[in-house]
Amino acid sequence: MSQTLNIRRAAGALGAELSGVDLSRTLPDATVAAIRQALVEHQVIFFRDQTLTPAQQVAFGARFGPLNIHPYVAGMAGQPEVMEIIKEPADRINFGGGWHSDMSFLETPAIGSILYALEIPEFGGDTLFASQAAAYDALSDGLKATLETLSAVHSASKEYSSTGASAKKRTSMSVAEADGYVGEYVHPMVLVHPETGRKALYVNPAFTLRIDGWKPRESKALLDYLFEHCRHEGFTCRFAWARGSVAFWDNRSVWHFALNDYAGHRRHMRRVTVDPWPHAVRAEVAA
Numbered sequence: 001m002s003q004t005l006n007i008r009r010a011a012g013a014l015g016a017e018l019s020g021v022d023l024s025r026t027l028p029d030a031t032v033a034a035i036r037q038a039l040v041e042h043q044v045i046f047f048r049d050q051t052l053t054p055a056q057q058v059a060f061g062a063r064f065g066p067l068n069i070h071p072y073v074a075g076m077a078g079q080p081e082v083m084e085i086i087k088e089p090a091d092r093i094n095f096g097g098g099w100h101s102d103m104s105f106l107e108t109p110a111i112g113s114i115l116y117a118l119e120i121p122e123f124g125g126d127t128l129f130a131s132q133a134a135a136y137d138a139l140s141d142g143l144k145a146t147l148e149t150l151s152a153v154h155s156a157s158k159e160y161s162s163t164g165a166s167a168k169k170r171t172s173m174s175v176a177e178a179d180g181y182v183g184e185y186v187h188p189m190v191l192v193h194p195e196t197g198r199k200a201l202y203v204n205p206a207f208t209l210r211i212d213g214w215k216p217r218e219s220k221a222l223l224d225y226l227f228e229h230c231r232h233e234g235f236t237c238r239f240a241w242a243r244g245s246v247a248f249w250d251n252r253s254v255w256h257f258a259l260n261d262y263a264g265h266r267r268h269m270r271r272v273t274v275d276p277w278p279h280a281v282r283a284e285v286a287a
């Protein structure tokens with residue numbers, strides 16, 4: 001029997017808080033389907049007052065797809081799918097402190113990320129989310145039509161190379177440097193969501209290098225415009241964490257930004273990241 005989910009929208013563009021479910025339990029298929037439906041509809045969903053061991057977080061995440069093992073950020077010993085996202089009181093920079101979606105630097109980007117809060121600073125440390133479906137909707141028909149013909153090149157090099165944003169700056173997490181060739185992957189600039197059919201912009205300030213086939217200056221001008229447009233406050237919602245909160249976002253249509261406004265305090269989260277089902281499994285589910 002499925003548990004009764006209550007859904008309360010958090011903002012106009014995206015976000016909803018779900019209650020009435022204990023994520024540490026083995027959930028009935030119908031409840032998992034209702035959570036997935038809420039995720040694709042609201043783009044980011046939130047849960048409160050959960051208690052999850054790493055194994056329970058893995059078990060919950062695995063109901064939505066295979067779990068990703070991050071190529072650069074070390075996972076927990078014995079539980080490599082779980083990334084510990086920690087900022088110690090003495091750290092200056094935080095993980096995820098800029099607008100991005102997760103893992104677009106891979107050939108097959110992650111579809112979702114599930115973040116669980118273990119320790120929250122006394123103040124600050126909220127996460128912002130921005131709907132890239134709303135950002136797409138707000139464009140003119142002319143620019144929409146142009147973007148639908150374009151693809152962009154994504155790579156880990158911008159963030160994880162020895163000169164990238166993460167290099168040697170973080171002490172509380174083990175982040176490897178992506179030295180040498182890390183690969184460049186081309187993704188459409190407008191994604192059609194495979195579950196809802198809704199279109200969303202798919203460019204990423206952290207990982208998009210350039211528009212495929214364009215000169216760097218041409219590419220920079222349009223990407224800069226889109227990066228600015230995509231974070232307009234009307235497309236956003238803001239989540240204030242408490243211990244035991246969980247956020248589950250859809251990387252196909254959402255950017256997020258971890259605010260770094262709690263100097264001198266500790267913040268400790270755990271994330272699992274959901275990959276798409278392989279084609280064969282998708283076909284079986286659809287049949």
Ligand code: SIN
Pocket residue numbers: 085095096097102113115126127256257258259269271
């Ligand atoms: C992330 O970018 O996955 C981290 C988000 C957060 O810590 O709020």
